[in-house]
Amino acid sequence: MRIKLRICIGLAVALTSTVCMGSVRYLPGNVEAEISLKVPGNEAVDYQLHPEKLENNYFDYQMCGNDKLPVTVFHRVQERDGHMLLTVRLTAAEDVYFNYRQSLLTGYRHEDCQFYMPGFWYRRNLRSPKEAPSFHTSDSWLVREDRLSAPLTGIFSEKDKKFMIVNRLDDFAVDALSTHKEGEVILSGKTSLGFTGFENKQGVSVLSFGFPYREAPKSYIRKLTLAPAVTAYQHLKKGETILLTWQIAEGEAKDYSDFVQHTWEYCYDTYSPKPVDTPYSIEYMKQALSQFFVSSFVDKYPLVYNSGIHLRTDACTSNGQAEVGFIGRVLLNAFNAWEYGWECNREDLKANSTKIFDSYLKNGFTEAGFFKESVNFDKNFEDPVHSIRRQSEGLYAIFHFLAYEKEKGRKHPEWEQRLKKMLDMFLQLQNADGSFPRKFRDDFTIVDKSGGSTPSATLPLVMGYKYFKDKRYLDSAKRAADYLEKELISKADYFSSTLDANCEDKEASLYAATATYYLSLVTKGEEHKHYADLTKQAAYFALSWYYLWDVPFAPGQMLGDIGLKTRGWGNVSVENNHIDVFVFEFADVLRWLSNEYNESRFSDFAEVISTSMRQLLPYEGHMCGIAKVGYYPEVVQHTSWDYGKNGKGYYNDIFAPGWTVASLWELFTPGRAETFMKK
Known part of the structure; x- marks a missing residue:
């Protein structure tokens, strides 16, 4: 079992503007941040982080642990086109293997919500059997981004007629092989793949996301075959820095179909896919x-x-x-x-x-x-x-x-x-x-x-x-x-x-x-x-x-x-x-x-x-x-x-x-x- 070191946390969102796709302001409160560090041959240790507000700095917060950590974590929060842009910078003070995670409370009651991870998860996946990802097995799921037709998770509150989404904006250029598909996995090189998903935290729906990838409570390895959870760890050399970017938005929708339409249009405009340059007429x-x-x-x-x-x-x-x-x-x-x-x-x-x-x-x-x-x-x-x-x-x-x-x-x-x-x-x-x-x-x-x-x-x-x-x-x-x-x-x-x-x-x-x-x-x-x-x-x-x-x-x-x-x-x-x-x-x-x-x-x-x-x-x-x-x-x-x-x-x-x-x-x-x- 992985060791847990828990510290009181901060960071939150206050939600404003709900016209189709609205802005999200970043304020102290209801967001959890965590970094998991692994020494090869040993169980990983999870460190809860809390924010310290920075003044006159490019970044808005430094995310700190209870003890000094071999990784510094900074957050920059910007409003862009009515959305909240979150940039996370991790810099290693010494060689480390890390997995970073953040959770954002939506404020919606979990039992009032339907969920969306495009190309993989619709509503609660209750048409799917318990041997596949669905609410039959768990009401909380984290998955690799490459399972999804866009690296995004959305939560729609049917009661409030509101939704919140988080999507990743980084350059998805590389991936790395791993020797195992479950448990704590050290990657053979650099990857661009993180994870995204939703969780039930004491009855409140939470958007969870991070890097590199995790899958929980189960991974899905082949047809009707769930496997144990997996957490990937990437090597960050002493002095090396990695930047991670997510965009968060809230909106209103009259029903789940309206929510999917808004989100697809948002995704299409965000990722702007262009025709592939193929030579074949x-x-x-x-x-x-x-x-x-x-x-x-x-x-x-x-x-x-x-x-x-x-x-x-x-x-x-x-x-x-x-x-x-x-x-x-x-x-x-x-x-x-x-x-x-x-x-x-x-x-x-x-x-x-x-x-x-x-x-x-x-x-x-x-x-x-x-x-x-x-x-x-x-x-x-x-x-x-x-x-x-x-x-x-x-x-x-x-x-x-x-x-x-x-x-x-x-x-x-x-x-x-x-x-x-x-x-x-x-x-x-x-x-x-x-x-x-x-x-x-x-x-x-x-x-x-x-x-x-x-x-x-x-x-x-x-x-x-x-x-x-x-x-x-x-x-x-x-x-x-x-x-x-x-x-x-x-x-x-x-x-x-x-x-x-x-x-x-x-x-x-x-x-x-x-x-x-x-x-x-x-x-x-x-x-x-x-x-x-x-x-x-x-x-x-x-x-x-x-x-x-x-x-x-x-x-x-x-x-x-x-x-x-x-x-x-x-x-x-x-x-x-x-x-x-x-x-x-x-x-x-x-x-x-x-x-x-x-x-x-x-x-x-x-x-x-x-x-x-x-x-x-x-x-x-x-x-x-x-x-x-x-x-x-x-x-x-x-x-x-x-x-x-x-x-x-x-x-x-x-x-x-x-x-x-x-x-x-x-x-x-x-x-x-x-x-x-x-x-």
């Missing part, structure tokens, strides 16, 4: 990605498909697993290859896509008429459980195929009959509240009644309305949107859209925004505005998962060595703490919102996403740790977490390029939904 990206369509083609089974799930990164050898949607996206890849084949006069792509579509039309449906959405020919197994998400994504792909073919004067009546039947079965599956079950069987019995995947179904219903001119499908889509508004958007509760986790996730908010975007495209007047407003509200939550800064990597961590910039990449979910290229149509949604609301942040960030997600394109001489050209990586591990193998700076050894290629292809083929709705 969209044409080059598609040319390289199209090699996946050829290399992954499998035609020796009753279903013909691109093999894109559960592949090894070091081999990319095709297997017998075909998946219509989710991580496979067989039918969307077939359409993308088909359209590209015609554009570029690629007979190989056209021939392959024809075989895929023909095989699914002949052999790809269950007895009831749903897609055989997940088939494993290696094990002679067909998953008997269907998902509304995979079924919807298959419908989406075929609708685009049929619309493209109709425009070229080619008809596919058998496909049309199949799609009508599927949509009619969707109407049977829909619940009275407008939701769709997440998982079900061929006989319509429900396996998972959760409505988190409802937005997935909304897309093909709107498309079916436009393609077949059948208002029943539009009515169903509107009922689904009513559910989304009532249960997801208005409650700021986006959950369980992904199929391999039960938690808060990016895809739920992204799909919700896309679903209401579709409805806004086919409605007018007040109805159009209503759906547009819902799209905007959900979009802020989706945006909150996307990185606004570049996390540092240590030398020897591959992703850092090849220069990956994380801005524009999205974290996945509370359970799966890695970044990926899941965007699909979301960039189109952002550009549309930008025009609809005259909000340049949306379109500007869409360009950041578009440029940043080109960085890991595997091609000869630039394979990025992937065995084959065009097989874009998936599980990009950017923090101290792994999906099972390798850890920060690398990928998991198993990946699914089926969906990554499909996502990037849609990103680089803008305007599909708007074009479809105009036909």
Whole structure:
């Protein structure tokens, strides 16, 4: 157990101005400061600090311990743009290993509060199981900054309609390897990573932050695996100085959604992410990605498909697993290859896509008429459980195929009959509240009644309305949107859209925004505005998962060595703490919102996403740790977490390029939904 030396402390904040983002004044009172010093081979000692006011000095306070310490700590407090800027200077009088920590009392009752660490923590993370970070395990959490899409923590008091946030402003340039992931860890070199979080101090919510990183009461090392707390110690040589900078602000918000919107806009303006200077044009990206369509083609089974799930990164050898949607996206890849084949006069792509579509039309449906959405020919197994998400994504792909073919004067009546039947079965599956079950069987019995995947179904219903001119499908889509508004958007509760986790996730908010975007495209007047407003509200939550800064990597961590910039990449979910290229149509949604609301942040960030997600394109001489050209990586591990193998700076050894290629292809083929709705 670490030794504790406690001393009466000072420093506090008095909160002023609460117009959106208000200033915070720094006065003696309610802030705790602490420095932890470690001698290698010995337990660390924590020293509480108290302020001594300085006069006629660059710094405002010297933070002192009860005894003379081998480190001097000074604070400078400034007001800048209505926020409080806190600069901390640490100077070593002798060689030390240190960890610095500060806690700021908000004045809000903890039980009245909801919490926010972007891309990782929403409200109280109660959708997440106790095996992942959530209030189920603790009501106080400190985490590494690189877990977060912005190095920030926010606390929102629902009772007071106020929030307070703290974010770090330093140059995030370097990271260091450590030999251990728990306990007291001495870093192998310099890092830029600190920590941030919230704590319950005697019933009052506290913003806690410091440097270098800590994680408590648990760290999170892989899916559903909490580990003991960790505290990192950095070496500071005699005479060496380090400067640390945080910004603190308070504001008012009418609800949690309003709080997230204000905070995202604040973060965007603070970190000002710029497009990544990548040399790859969209044409080059598609040319390289199209090699996946050829290399992954499998035609020796009753279903013909691109093999894109559960592949090894070091081999990319095709297997017998075909998946219509989710991580496979067989039918969307077939359409993308088909359209590209015609554009570029690629007979190989056209021939392959024809075989895929023909095989699914002949052999790809269950007895009831749903897609055989997940088939494993290696094990002679067909998953008997269907998902509304995979079924919807298959419908989406075929609708685009049929619309493209109709425009070229080619008809596919058998496909049309199949799609009508599927949509009619969707109407049977829909619940009275407008939701769709997440998982079900061929006989319509429900396996998972959760409505988190409802937005997935909304897309093909709107498309079916436009393609077949059948208002029943539009009515169903509107009922689904009513559910989304009532249960997801208005409650700021986006959950369980992904199929391999039960938690808060990016895809739920992204799909919700896309679903209401579709409805806004086919409605007018007040109805159009209503759906547009819902799209905007959900979009802020989706945006909150996307990185606004570049996390540092240590030398020897591959992703850092090849220069990956994380801005524009999205974290996945509370359970799966890695970044990926899941965007699909979301960039189109952002550009549309930008025009609809005259909000340049949306379109500007869409360009950041578009440029940043080109960085890991595997091609000869630039394979990025992937065995084959065009097989874009998936599980990009950017923090101290792994999906099972390798850890920060690398990928998991198993990946699914089926969906990554499909996502990037849609990103680089803008305007599909708007074009479809105009036909």
